[in-house]
Amino acid sequence: MDLEVLVALPIIIPLLIGALSLTLLNNHSAQRWLGAIGTAILLISAVWLLVHTLEVGIQVLEVGSWPAPFGIVLVADMLGAIMVLLASTLGFITALYSLKTIRKRFERFGYYPLLHLLLAGVNGAFLTGDIFNLYVWFEVLLVASFALLILGGERAQMEGAIKYVTLNLLSSALFLTAIGLTYGLVGTLNMADIAVKLASLEDQKMVTVIGSLFLIAFAIKAAAFPLFFWLPASYHTPQVAVSAIFAGLLTKVGVYALYRVFTLIFTADTGFTHEVLLWMGVFTMLTGVLGAAAQFEIRRILSFHSISQIGYMMLGLALFTPLALIGGIFYIVHHSVVKSSLFLTSGLIYRLGGSFELKKLGGLYRKHPGLAILFFVPALSLAGVPPLSGFFAKFILIKAGVEVGSWWAIGIALLVGLLTLYSMIKIWNEAFWKATPEPNPPVPAPTRNGLIYFSIGVLAVLTVALGVFAQPMYQIADIAAQQLLNPAVYIEAVLGRTSP
C-alpha cells in the first residue's frame, strides 16, 4: 500500500463519516455510534500519520497526481501532524462528551454531521500545502462552526453569532485579498513555490505589505490583541461541548496559519513582522488575563483566558529561535488539552451545581470531590504549576526569552502566569470551597455522568502525562521547530528540488 494516502485520511474520514451521519439524521443511536467510532478511527489515523511522519520525514501527497506546483498538495510536516493528532484527540473526547450532553433536539438539527465537518475542515487546514486551499478549508470549518454556534437558537447565541460571523468573514475577505495580491506578485498558489519566488523578488516592500495583510487576517482568527472582540462575545454561548472544541481548536487554526506563513513565506523582514507579532503577543496576554479578572461567569473567565494564552503562542513565534518555537508548539498542545478540559468541566459544574455563575455556586468540593480534582488539575496546569504540562510550556518559552534578552515580554509573561493563577483560584474558591449560598440554585435531578467524568478524566491525565513525560513531547516539538526554521526541507519535499 502506498502510504502517502495517510496524509489524506484525516480529511477523508470525517467527511465520509459526516456524510454517512447526515443520511442517518433521524436515527439517533446510529448517529451517536458513528460519532464515537468515527472520531476513534480518525484518532487512529492521526496517530499513524504522526508516527509515519516521525519515521520517514515530511509526507507529501499530490492530489490527483498533478505535480506541484500546478496541482494541490497535501503536506504533513511535523507541526501539521501534531496539530492533526491534537484535533483528532479533542474530536474524539468531545464526541464522547456529546453522547451524554447533546439533546435529541440538537441531534435532529445535525450536531454530529457538523462536528465531523468541522474536524474535516480543521484537519484540511493543517494539512494543505496550497494557500488558496487553506482559504477553502478555513471556510469549511467556519461554516460548520457558525451552525454549531447557534445550535439552540437562544438570544445570547444570536447576538454572539453575529459578531463571530462578521469578524470571521472580514478576516476571510482580508485573507482572500492577501492571496490575490500574492498571486499577482508571483503567479502561484503553492506555499512552497510562493516562498521560493517571493524570496527572489527585488521589491521586498510589497512582500512586507502582503505579510501584514496575512498577519491581520490570521490574528483575527487566532483572537489576538487588538482583534479578539468576537471571542468573549460568542464562546460562552453555545453548548458546552461546542465551546470546548472551539476553544481547543479554532483559535489554534489561526495560530497554526501564523506559524506556517511566518516561518515558510514571510521570513525576509523579521525585524518588522516578528516585532509586531511580539508586541501583539504581549498585549494579547495582558488584556486577556485582565479581562478574565473582571468576570464572574465560569465560561466567560475561560474565554478570556483563551485569548491570554494565545499571546504565549504568538510569543513563541515572535522570538523566532529554535527554543522559542519548541515552546510555542508545546504551548499549543498543552493549551488545547487543558482549555477543552476546563470547558468540559464547566459543563459538569452546571449539571451538578445548577449554574455557571460563581456567585450562585458553592460547596462543590464537599459534594463532588471527583469533580473538584478534575477541575483542579487542569486549572493548575493552565496557571503553570509544576509538574504539569503548563509549567514546561511556560518554562521553555521564558528560557527562550531570556536567551534573546526580551525582558519586557518575559516579565509580562510571568505576571500573566500569576494572574492566571489568581483567576483559577477565584473559580476554585467560589465554586468549590465556599459554603453553598442561600438560596440554593435548583440542582437538576441526579443523572449518570460516568462517561462525562471519563472524557474529562482522559484530558486531565493527558495534561499530567505531558508534564511528567515532557521529554518525548519536547523531542517531537524540537523536530517540528527544526523543520519550521529550515523551510528548505519543506520546499524540497513539496517541489522535489532544492531551493536556490
Added chain:
Amino acid sequence: MTTLMAILIGTFYAAAIYMMLRRSVVKLVIGLILLSNAANLLIFTVAGINRGIPPLIPEGQLVIDGPAADPLAQAVILTSIVIGFGVLAFAVVLIHRACEVVQTDDMNEMKGTD
C-alpha cells in the same frame, strides 16, 4: 483599464467597511457582500486583464504563444464566489433569526454577551 479597476476596487473596500460600521444589521450584511466582491475583483485584476485570448496551446506546440488569459485566477474567483454565496446565505438567515429573537436590527441593542 487596470487603473480604473483599481479605483473601483478601492471604492468597493471603502464602501464595504463604511457599511459594516453602521448600526443596522442589514447594512452589515450588505457590507459583507461588497467586501467579498471587492476581493474577487481584486484577484480578477491582479491576474492581468486580457480580452479574447483563451489559454489554448496550438496543435503541435508545447507552450502557448504570447500572452493569454489566466484560467487559474478565474477558477479561484469562481470558487470564492460560490463560497461567498453560501456563507452570505447563512448570514442572511442568521440576521433574520437574530432580528426575530432580539426584536431589533440595531447592533447597539445586541450587547448582552459582551
